[in-house]
Amino acid sequence: MFIGTEKLTYTYMSGTPFAATALNEVSFSLGKGEITLIIGPSGSGKSTLIQHLNGLLKPSSGRVYFKGQAIGSDKGELLRLRRRIGLVFQIPEEHFFSETIYDEIAFAPRNLGLAESEVRIRVKDALEKVGLRAEQLQYRHPFQLSAGQKRLVAVASVLSMNPEVLILDEPTAGLDPSHRRNLFALLDNLNRSGGLTVIISTHHLDDVVALAHSVFVLQGGRMVLAGPPSEIFTTREKLYDLGLSLPSVTEIMHSVKEKGLPVKTNIYTLAGARQEINRLKGRPGR
Amino acid sequence: MNPLIEVIDLTYSYQAGSDDEFRALKGVFLQVWPGEMLAITGQNGSGKSTLARHFNGLLTPQSGSVLVEGLSIADKKNTAAIRKLVGMVFQNPDNQLVSSIVEEDIAFGPENLGLPPAEIRKRVDWALDTLNLQHLRKVSPSGLSEGQKQLVAIAGVLAMKPKCIILDEPTAHLDPRGKREVLENIMRLNREEGITIILLTHFMNEVVHCDQMVVMEQGEIKLRGTPYAVFRQKEIILELGLDLPIAAQLATGLRQKGFKIPEDIIHTEELVDCLCQLK
Numbered sequence: 137m138f139i140g141t142e143k144l145t146y147t148y149m150s151g152t153p154f155a156a157t158a159l160n161e162v163s164f165s166l167g168k169g170e171i172t173l174i175i176g177p178s179g180s181g182k183s184t185l186i187q188h189l190n191g192l193l194k195p196s197s198g199r200v201y202f203k204g205q206a207i208g209s210d211k212g213e214l215l216r217l218r219r220r221i222g223l224v225f226q227i228p229e230e231h232f233f234s235e236t237i238y239d240e241i242a243f244a245p246r247n248l249g250l251a252e253s254e255v256r257i258r259v260k261d262a263l264e265k266v267g268l269r270a271e272q273l274q275y276r277h278p279f280q281l282s283a284g285q286k287r288l289v290a291v292a293s294v295l296s297m298n299p300e301v302l303i304l305d306e307p308t309a310g311l312d313p314s315h316r317r318n319l320f321a322l323l324d325n326l327n328r329s330g331g332l333t334v335i336i337s338t339h340h341l342d343d344v345v346a347l348a349h350s351v352f353v354l355q356g357g358r359m360v361l362a363g364p365p366s367e368i369f370t371t372r373e374k375l376y377d378l379g380l381s382l383p384s385v386t387e388i389m390h391s392v393k394e395k396g397l398p399v400k401t402n403i404y405t406l407a408g409a410r411q412e413i414n415r416l417k418g419r420p421g422r
Numbered sequence: 423m424n425p426l427i428e429v430i431d432l433t434y435s436y437q438a439g440s441d442d443e444f445r446a447l448k449g450v451f452l453q454v455w456p457g458e459m460l461a462i463t464g465q466n467g468s469g470k471s472t473l474a475r476h477f478n479g480l481l482t483p484q485s486g487s488v489l490v491e492g493l494s495i496a497d498k499k500n501t502a503a504i505r506k507l508v509g510m511v512f513q514n515p516d517n518q519l520v521s522s523i524v525e526e527d528i529a530f531g532p533e534n535l536g537l538p539p540a541e542i543r544k545r546v547d548w549a550l551d552t553l554n555l556q557h558l559r560k561v562s563p564s565g566l567s568e569g570q571k572q573l574v575a576i577a578g579v580l581a582m583k584p585k586c587i588i589l590d591e592p593t594a595h596l597d598p599r600g601k602r603e604v605l606e607n608i609m610r611l612n613r614e615e616g617i618t619i620i621l622l623t624h625f626m627n628e629v630v631h632c633d634q635m636v637v638m639e640q641g642e643i644k645l646r647g648t649p650y651a652v653f654r655q656k657e658i659i660l661e662l663g664l665d666l667p668i669a670a671q672l673a674t675g676l677r678q679k680g681f682k683i684p685e686d687i688i689h690t691e692e693l694v695d696c697l698c699q700l701k
Contacts, residue, residue, distance in 0.1 A: 177597045178568045280442070283466035310513065310594045312465040312624045314663030339597050342668060379599035384627065384668035384690065391694040406668075410675045417681070417700045 138333060139189065139221070139301055140165035143198035146184055146357075150196055158184040160357040161198065166335070168300075171327055171347050173365075174337040176354035177379040182337040183226070185354065186303050189335070190221040202301075219248060222299035226306045228290030229278065237263075237281070237289055238274040244297040262292040266322055284315030291322070301333040302326070308340055316343045323347065341383045346405045353378065366402040385409050424492065426586055426618055427454035427477055427508070431486035434472055438484060446472040448641040449486070456585065459612040459619040461629040461649070464638030465663035470622045473638070474588050477620065478508040491585075506535065509579035511589045515563075515571035524566075524574050525550070525559040531582045549577040552615065553607055569600020573607060580611070586618035587611065593625065605631065626653075626667040630688045637662050650686045669693040 146159040159181045166172055174182050187193045188200050191207060191214035200207045207217055225231060234240040238259055245258040263270040266288040273281070278289060287307065294302065302323070308316045324347050326332040338344060345351075351368045353361035355378050361368055369375070369386040382390065383404045389412070390401050399416060403409050429452040436444045446469045454460055454477075462470050475481040476488045479495045490507055493500040509531075512518055521527035528549050532542045550556045553573050563571055572592055579587055589608065593601040605628055612619045621632060629635050630649045637645040637652065639662050645652050653659060653670055660666075666674065666688075673687040673696075681700065687693050 177599060306595075310466075310591065310624075312468075312663055313626070313665040314465060316624075317665075339601070379597060381598035381602070385672065388669065388672065388690055388693060388697075391690065392697050395694060395698045397698050406672055406675055409672055410679060413676055413681070413697060413700070414679060 137165040137201050137204060138168040138170075139203075140201050141185075141188065141198060142201065144185070144188060144195050144200065145197045146188065146193060147196045158357050159188070162354075162357070162359045163198075164352060164359060164362060165201075166333065166350070168333055169327065169331045170349045171323070171334045172336070173341070173344060173348045173351045174335065174354060175339070175341065175351060175380060180354040181357040182354055183305055184357075186223065186305055186335070186337060189301070189303055190223045191215075191217040192223070219244075219297050220299055221301040221303065222294035222297055224291055224294050224302070224304040224307060227309060228293075229283075229286035232278040232286070232290075235277060236275050237278055240278055240289060241274075241293045241296045244293060248297065258296045258298070259292075262296040263289075265295050265326065266292045267318065268292065284311055284318070287311060287315065287319065288322075291319070295326075299332075301335065303335045305337050306339065307336060308338065308343060316340075320344050320347060341381070341404075342385075345383045353380070365404050369404055370402050372401075423455065425453035425489075426456045426491060427452070428489045429453070429473070429476070429486070430489075432473070432476060432483050432488060433485045434476070434481060435484060446641050450641070450643055452636065452643060452646075454586070454618065454620060456618055457612075457616050458634055459609070459621065459632045461632040461635040462620060462622045462638065463624065463626075463629055463635060463664060464644075468638040468663075469641040470638055471590055472641075474510075474590060474620060474622055477586070477588055478510055479504050480510070506582060507584055508586045508588065509582050509584040511572070511575050511579055511587060511592050513591045513594045515568065515575045518575040518578070519563045519571060522562050522564070523559075524555065524561055524563055527563060527574055528577045528581050531578050535582065545581045545583065549581040552580060552611070553577050567597075567600060569596050569603045572596060572600065572604050576604070576607065576611075580617075584617070586620065588620040588622070590622045591624065592621075593623070593628065601625075626665050630667050637664065639663075649688055653688050654685065 142163050143161045144159055145161055148156045148158055176182050194209050232240055241259045241262050242255050245255045260270045268288055307319060320343055323334050327334055345365055348365050351365050352359060369382050372382060372390050385406060386404045389399050389403050392399050393401055399412050403412055429450055432447050432450045434447040436446055464470055479501045482496055488495045490504045493504055495504055519527050520530055525546055528546045529542050532545050550559055555573060555577055563574055593604050608619055609631055611617045635649050635652050636643055644662055653666055669690045670688050673683045673693055677683045683696055
């Protein structure tokens, strides 16, 4: 197991009349280099789960594992975990606190105690990875950037730690289609070229499902479905009952099948749908 | 018929006159007709929100003009009348709800209009009925789902009995069920109550449900027409940083493979029908 949990349970305000169980015995295991989506209705525990994976929250019971080791609860260990597992928060640009983009991205490597010459290299690398030009941007104020650029700077400020796992909580909320495309192309590239393990919580499957190796479905703090996308989205009624939706392509295939054409419904990419239609109705024009 | 909202050569800059001046609107002309459902889309920073904030006087024109039922928003005397005509709903419902009980929250707007209590009650009832929220009237918004909160925010605007509601990315933070509920209710307000809807969105599957759409880029309107007409211009749509709806993307891909799929497919149902009819 590269990263995962075992019977992870978390109760907010434990021991008070307001106690609420946000996670209930959640267990999962991910391999190195996988891209995983976490979906689920609002309040299903996605963000709470994510915050355990980099040690921001401590389990009420159960464990978090990283590289086969259970994560303890002492401060030093959690700090080391946070350096290996980077988390990009929801609407991360709201948390910007530095005067320049350089300082924003340098914050994490400086915390690692690196020499400023090394920090400089990390900042430049991180900006390059997200496709921004360091010499153009690094001394500007973060608020001078467009919404899409701010999101990329937020990702760069986590990549500057050289994490082994990158976790993003609703990374495309409020972004336009081209910025969504850019962000996911970037994650795809980091995953393919650098073997980065990526975990994404999202409400917008269409943008990202083609990249996913696995999908987790949370509801009411429980893991109710887990598996590769080709399996998860065949259970249409179950997902509807949970208040979720299918990828648009899968939805089309389900509807076509209902109308009598015997297509497979475990299809979630445009290329897959084209092939499937071709298989059934192929050799057009002859 | 006169336009409900008329925008004439509107320009607006942030930090005007400084080194950091950002020209958000560069001479925009637009007419919004009574009863239409209009999508405004375009990349982040293209000027959508800046334009929409002129429609109810949250911003006033630096040059050019905006008329709502013929009233100029530049004239402060008209502000109150215009805010009654044009309501606004934002991305995050948590920033819009003011009260600890749903029905009080919805009454907030009409109370501010100085209406008699009987009329306020009537309007709150009507707004709750129209959005199917009666069962939630006595509860606290804090216990609602994000989608329900957004519907309460819409009900609060609806209770002002506006002719037009502007929604600025109302589903950006909602889960799939919340998105569906909000979109369905917006469509119903338009079709059954005749309320003019202006929907700012980054989701093409929402745009396709509108009668008309506008695409903005760098402070200008680049395209305007029905979703069918606009999405026909595939290359331009991509250049403007947008996407085709998924049904249109798949239709295009199949057409390139030689399948006889008609043009003008933007809705899932349209594609499903023609896939089932393929020989």
